[in-house]
Amino acid sequence: MPNLTIYLLRNVVRTPTDALAQKAEHYVIAEGEKQLGDLYVAPRPEKSPAWASLFAEYVDINKLGKVRSTGALLIVRIKGRFFAITFGQGRFILSQDVIEERFGLLVTLNSLESDALRSVDKRTFDAVDQNSRVQVGQTSGAPEFGIDIERDLIKGIVGYPKDAARLGRRLAGTDSLTVSMGVSLTGLKPLLRRYLKAFQSTAYKTHFSWIDQIHQVRKKGHLADTLNGLLIEKLNLARADGGLVDGCWMAVPDVLDWAEIAGFRFSQKTKDGMMMDMHFPGFMESLKEDDVLSIELLKMRSAYAVNDDHHEVQHWSVYKCIHCELDHEERSYLLSGGQWFEVNKSFVKTVDEFFDGLPKYVEPLLEYKHENEGAYNKALVASDPVKWAPMDAKPIAVGGIYDKVEFCDVYGIDKEMLHVKRYGGSNVLGHLFNQGLVSGQLLRDHKDYVKLANKHLPVSHRLQDDTKIPRDVSAFKIIFAIISQSDEPELHIPFFARVALKNVHKQLESIGFTNIMLAKVSCEPGFKKLLKLKPTKNKLRSRRNPSQSAFSMTAKQQSLKPSGLSSYPALTPPDNQTSDPPPPRRHSPHPPDQTRTAAGTRACSRRSR
Numbered sequence: 385m386p387n388l389t390i391y392l393l394r395n396v397v398r399t400p401t402d403a404l405a406q407k408a409e410h411y412v413i414a415e416g417e418k419q420l421g422d423l424y425v426a427p428r429p430e431k432s433p434a435w436a437s438l439f440a441e442y443v444d445i446n447k448l449g450k451v452r453s454t455g456a457l458l459i460v461r462i463k464g465r466f467f468a469i470t471f472g473q474g475r476f477i478l479s480q481d482v483i484e485e486r487f488g489l490l491v492t493l494n495s496l497e498s499d500a501l502r503s504v505d506k507r508t509f510d511a512v513d514q515n516s517r518v519q520v521g522q523t524s525g526a527p528e529f530g531i532d533i534e535r536d537l538i539k540g541i542v543g544y545p546k547d548a549a550r551l552g553r554r555l556a557g558t559d560s561l562t563v564s565m566g567v568s569l570t571g572l573k574p575l576l577r578r579y580l581k582a583f584q585s586t587a588y589k590t591h592f593s594w595i596d597q598i599h600q601v602r603k604k605g606h607l608a609d610t611l612n613g614l615l616i617e618k619l620n621l622a623r624a625d626g627g628l629v630d631g632c633w634m635a636v637p638d639v640l641d642w643a644e645i646a647g648f649r650f651s652q653k654t655k656d657g658m659m660m661d662m663h664f665p666g667f668m669e670s671l672k673e674d675d676v677l678s679i680e681l682l683k684m685r686s687a688y689a690v691n692d693d694h695h696e697v698q699h700w701s702v703y704k705c706i707h708c709e710l711d712h713e714e715r716s717y718l719l720s721g722g723q724w725f726e727v728n729k730s731f732v733k734t735v736d737e738f739f740d741g742l743p744k745y746v747e748p749l750l751e752y753k754h755e756n757e758g759a760y761n762k763a764l765v766a767s768d769p770v771k772w773a774p775m776d777a778k779p780i781a782v783g784g785i786y787d788k789v790e791f792c793d794v795y796g797i798d799k800e801m802l803h804v805k806r807y808g809g810s811n812v813l814g815h816l817f818n819q820g821l822v823s824g825q826l827l828r829d830h831k832d833y834v835k836l837a838n839k840h841l842p843v844s845h846r847l848q849d850d851t852k853i854p855r856d857v858s859a860f861k862i863i864f865a866i867i868s869q870s871d872e873p874e875l876h877i878p879f880f881a882r883v884a885l886k887n888v889h890k891q892l893e894s895i896g897f898t899n900i901m902l903a904k905v906s907c908e909p910g911f912k913k914l915l916k917l918k919p920t921k922n923k924l925r926s927r928r929n930p931s932q933s934a935f936s937m938t939a940k941q942q943s944l945k946p947s948g949l950s951s952y953p954a955l956t957p958p959d960n961q962t963s964d965p966p967p968p969r970r971h972s973p974h975p976p977d978q979t980r981t982a983a984g985t986r987a988c989s990r991r992s993r
Contacts, residue, residue: 421460480604492557495545498591505540533594601724627665745903753908810880861899
């Protein structure tokens, strides 16, 4: 018999037909009066093989033969639970909503010795999320696979069970269980009973308890549907409150070159202008009155990053930009990058305690009201050139795998290595933390790093070139400064960003850094509420009064006055301009000309960031 792929079905399945996703021919499999299971078959029509089209101009493709794939699904009842075994394309017959999550993974872990692993599929939450499969030449324990229990999500495991005669020669577990074992249909029920017993066991907690710290929720499963429903409930409440919501927020999901990004919007219409950042108030404002919030709408609608000319640089589905943290049935769940995760409450508590206890940089930093991070860094240095020295965009060629790195963005006279980044998702902030880690490691261990850094520093800020390796770095302060538009005094970052920061902090401490801090860079209040409109192409008006600019606001924006969020005020022009806006053109549908100012975008505060 070939390898078996086995699923355990959730308790909601009462009859075999409850598990079907499509119509299929039904056959009762029985031996005498004893029913063994229900077989569902979905044959597909014959067709030419995919490669046949390559020869269509030279050969009658009908002469090249036909192929047909057939799917089959066998459903077997064991002790009040149903199992599904798929053959060929049979997985398409099975409804994804009824699959018991992690069944195969737990059966495999409960059936193995702790040193009998052969392959591990994992996802590592780091500066850039990594999906990898690690295989070894011989069975080994978890440490040999380089598993970091705080950063790695285990998606699948392959190993050899202790009782191969009764469980199979090899087990591969994810949501499904794939087993290598010769078995007849009459021997199938006893085998499934053993797998059900293994699934219900807690033996894995002895050696693999860390597997429960975090796991991925099946995207098309019942739990994901429930969590998405809770998300929509929260967003409907936010919609009634001007977009403000606790526990959910929006952030850029990918690392961006912020020098190219001028702002964000939620439509492809350039006339809608742009905002400084993406946030729920802006998204809610973009909805029509008859738009009904749903997961389908969130996946269909996009958030756009645009440049100075209001042209799209990159876009994502709104759903992928949402971060949400919520509790359901005494368990903790996180939405990040379009994927739900279940996280062990004790792990959440450990991470939160670390984050809450992290020292904060208490000296005041310049408020953000600039075009990008680079402009902010320059302004910070200009605000106090005795204290700060510029190091942004001054890469140091150290060679090796790092090639060129930045010492920091701004360096302080008191050995403060300030790394600055605009708020974003876990990947964005993970990238920031990783920059601090790499620079810190090189400062301690790279022979020429100080000499190379001093080439970019003014004499007043140059480092003492201690050639003794490893260097004593205990006097240096590594400060991660995050630009946030939230009005809350404390900084809130996504859970996986907190996990990444905890890991970076641990590594930096292990090499001698004792002053690792977090800082919040607040946005200047007036700057957060500005809306940048696209300049008109009316050249005549530009020649008449090239210095004037004006901002336009919709009636909806003017009327939006949610609790805790100030309304968008009538915006004043720059100091060197008259306070009266230019008169509107009688026949022009376009807004008056607008020149870009230092405060050329708008962003709204949110509670949860």
